[in-house]
Amino acid sequence: MNRNTCTGVVSLVLLFSAFSFFSACNNEDKKDGGSAPAKSDSTAQMLERGKYLAHHVSLCMDCHGQRDFSQFSGPMKEGTEGIGGDVFDMHVGVPGVVYAKNITPDTVNGIGKWTDEEIIRAITRGISRNGDTLFPLMPYPHYNGMSKEDILSIVAYIRTLKPSSNKVPDRKLMMPASMAYPPLRSPSLDSNQKPDVSDMVKYGAYMWNAAACMDCHTPMENGQFILTKLMAGGRTFDLGTFVVTSANITMDTATGIGKWTEQMFLDKFKNYRDKAAYASNPGKNNSIMPWSMYANMTDFDIKAIYRFLQTLPAINNKIEKYPATK
Numbered sequence: 001m002n003r004n005t006c007t008g009v010v011s012l013v014l015l016f017s018a019f020s021f022f023s024a025c026n027n028e029d030k031k032d033g034g035s036a037p038a039k040s041d042s043t044a045q046m047l048e049r050g051k052y053l054a055h056h057v058s059l060c061m062d063c064h065g066q067r068d069f070s071q072f073s074g075p076m077k078e079g080t081e082g083i084g085g086d087v088f089d090m091h092v093g094v095p096g097v098v099y100a101k102n103i104t105p106d107t108v109n110g111i112g113k114w115t116d117e118e119i120i121r122a123i124t125r126g127i128s129r130n131g132d133t134l135f136p137l138m139p140y141p142h143y144n145g146m147s148k149e150d151i152l153s154i155v156a157y158i159r160t161l162k163p164s165s166n167k168v169p170d171r172k173l174m175m176p177a178s179m180a181y182p183p184l185r186s187p188s189l190d191s192n193q194k195p196d197v198s199d200m201v202k203y204g205a206y207m208w209n210a211a212a213c214m215d216c217h218t219p220m221e222n223g224q225f226i227l228t229k230l231m232a233g234g235r236t237f238d239l240g241t242f243v244v245t246s247a248n249i250t251m252d253t254a255t256g257i258g259k260w261t262e263q264m265f266l267d268k269f270k271n272y273r274d275k276a277a278y279a280s281n282p283g284k285n286n287s288i289m290p291w292s293m294y295a296n297m298t299d300f301d302i303k304a305i306y307r308f309l310q311t312l313p314a315i316n317n318k319i320e321k322y323p324a325t326k
């Protein structure tokens with residue numbers, strides 16, 4: 001099992017290199033244009049951007065906050081921003097148990113004493129302050145492809161969270177996490193650039209990567225991503241009170257979302273901007289897909305992800321979201 005987990009990560013890396021050109025090739029053509037805004041404006045903009053990414057795209061607050069599964073799609077419990085404690089174990093494919101850490105600025109149990117460089121290294125390279133390798137369920141292989149501005153914005157934002165003294169337990173893994181450590185595509189963030197919005201597919205690829213959609217929507221076998229089924233769904237998550245399997249979101253017309261128009265895709269997300277759409281308890285028909293958080297991605301970003309999904313191979317893979325038994 002351990003060995004399989006490692007090969008899974010290796011194939012994951014191949015995939016990343018396959019996609020890295022989306023962010024890497026575009027480096028030269030566009031620089032963030034124009035006049036430098038006044039300092040306070042730019043700080044405010046950075047915090048705004050960091051908050052947007054942390055809450056609605058890269059979903060730091062999904063894992064590092066606490067989710068309320070008495071409502072549909074487990075919206076984050078107010079006031080738990082960054083306090084950590086989410087548990088990931090064998091039921092979601094981890095060889096052991098890892099906990100999302102407290103990433104609030106608390107100096108004892110959070111990351112208040114970490115330098116920006118240390119935080120950036122953890123987010124984009126998966127190396128903790130003490131040198132430990134983070135288990136790649138923390139999506140650092142994806143964040144490794146994000147622009148420096150986006151990562152700095154996230155760091156700036158999480159520094160503004162309310163410090164919490166929540167003490168998160170230590171992980172217990174059946175193998176050293178360093179064995180699962182993927183060789184990352186970017187040694188330095190300086191070469192990463194966010195593609196210009198004028199190229200919606202490339203830009204969509206960037207957002208899709210930043211949102212780590214792949215991790216839940218690509219099936220795994222013995223801890224290994226099956227890349228011939230990229231985005232074809234089929235990962236099963238057993239959350240105790242419900243069991244759900246991720247959907248096929250390739251453009252296959254029979255078993256995927258090939259019949260969905262861009263507008264339908266957008267509307268599906270937008271629907272959950274309204275609290276009423278997720279406020280009740282659907283029992284066994286709940287979902288781990290963090291709809292309530294992704295819902296507030298901008299319309300443009302959601303559409304761009306759709307455009308990028310359209311460029312991936314359509315894969316025939318029939319999914320039952322909810323098992324008939326259980």
Ligand code: HEC
Pocket residue numbers: 054058059060061062063064088098099100101102103111119122123128129133134135137138139143154158171177
């Ligand atoms: C899918 C869940 C998930 C998401 C999304 C996620 N993390 Fe994590 N994160 C984890 C887990 C789990 C760990 C602990 C891994 C381990 O112990 O090996 C972790 C560890 C960390 C650490 C290291 C803390 C320490 O004390 O070692 C930092 C910093 C961090 N995450 C920040 C972030 C930020 C910022 C984001 C958003 C850009 C983010 N995480 C998104 C699950 C997640």
Ligand code: HEC
Pocket residue numbers: 208211212213214215216217244245246247248249256257268286287288289290294305321
């Ligand atoms: C934490 C795991 C997880 C992540 C991350 C995730 N999904 Fe999902 N997604 C699921 C599961 C499970 C389902 C099936 C249950 C449901 O419909 O909510 C699903 C369903 C969907 C559906 C509905 C498809 C249908 O046939 O009804 C769409 C569309 C979708 N996801 C798109 C995305 C996109 C785009 C991203 C990234 C922005 C993403 N997902 C990230 C787990 C996830």
